[in-house]
Amino acid sequence: MPDRHRETKSKYTLDRNMPGAFEGETVTRRRFMNLAANGAGAVAALAFTLPALGFAIAPIFKRQQWTWQPVGPPSDFTDTDYVTKIVNVVPGIGEAGNTVAYVRKRNPAIDKEPGDQYNQFVALSDKCMHLGCPVRYVQAAQRFICPCHGGVYDFRGMVAGGPPVRPLDRFYTRVNEQTGLVEVGPRYSVNNELQRFSPRFPGEPIDGIGQYLYPAQFDTAAPPPH
Numbered sequence: 732m733p734d735r736h737r738e739t740k741s742k743y744t745l746d747r748n749m750p751g752a753f754e755g756e757t758v759t760r761r762r763f764m765n766l767a768a769n770g771a772g773a774v775a776a777l778a779f780t781l782p783a784l785g786f787a788i789a790p791i792f793k794r795q796q797w798t799w800q801p802v803g804p805p806s807d808f809t810d811t812d813y814v815t816k817i818v819n820v821v822p823g824i825g826e827a828g829n830t831v832a833y834v835r836k837r838n839p840a841i842d843k844e845p846g847d848q849y850n851q852f853v854a855l856s857d858k859c860m861h862l863g864c865p866v867r868y869v870q871a872a873q874r875f876i877c878p879c880h881g882g883v884y885d886f887r888g889m890v891a892g893g894p895p896v897r898p899l900d901r902f903y904t905r906v907n908e909q910t911g912l913v914e915v916g917p918r919y920s921v922n923n924e925l926q927r928f929s930p931r932f933p934g935e936p937i938d939g940i941g942q943y944l945y946p947a948q949f950d951t952a953a954p955p956p957h
């Protein structure tokens with residue numbers, strides 16, 4: 732009959748007849764040195780990679796500051812046409828950080844979304860909501876046309892044809908009480924009811940479940956204080 736009780740192995744290297752064993756040792760010196768060398772290597776690797784990793788991903792979580800850029804006195808704008816303005820959306824990189832904003836006065840006859848202190852002037856982004864090409868305002872047609880794949884937006888920036896998945900993004904606007912100038916603030920996205928959302932990338936629909944499938948970008952400005 733085979734012995735069913737297994738003999739328990741001793742934890743001491745000497746009892747297990749391991750080469751180079753010393754009395755009282757539970758780990759051979761070779762194994763100990765291996766573990767120590769591997770541990771030191773891992774610590775050194777982390778010391779190099781963690782700061783670089785933190786440096787690389789930190790900007791993703793850094794909120795942009797609220798900045799307001801003057802674009803002219805209210806008399807520069809009408810509620811029947813757009814004026815093209817250049818605004819900076821990425822500070823510190825010169826002209827590469829500039830973009831176009833199409834600005835007009837709010838027109839209560841067509842702008843039916845609730846009015847507040849941030850939309851008495853409508854400022855539309857020129858970034859197409861299909862893949863991000865710059866759209867062009869065609870005054871004669873009062874439409875925004877995208878040259879890349881034929882996207883068309885109506886006068887309010889709503890999708891009128893082609894592949895774009897949502898209306899043109901907008902910028903918060905205000906009239907500065909001290910200077911009296913119209914100012915353009917951070918960009919935000921809108922759904923087909925023109926409800927505001929934190930900026931999303933082109934190609935990301937935010938109606939219905941889309942707002943959860945495509946969460947807000949972390950590096951954009953927080954919603955405005957009310």
Ligand code: FES
Pocket residue numbers: 859860861862863864877878879880881882893894895
């Ligand atoms: S990028 Fe505008 S329609 Fe494709």
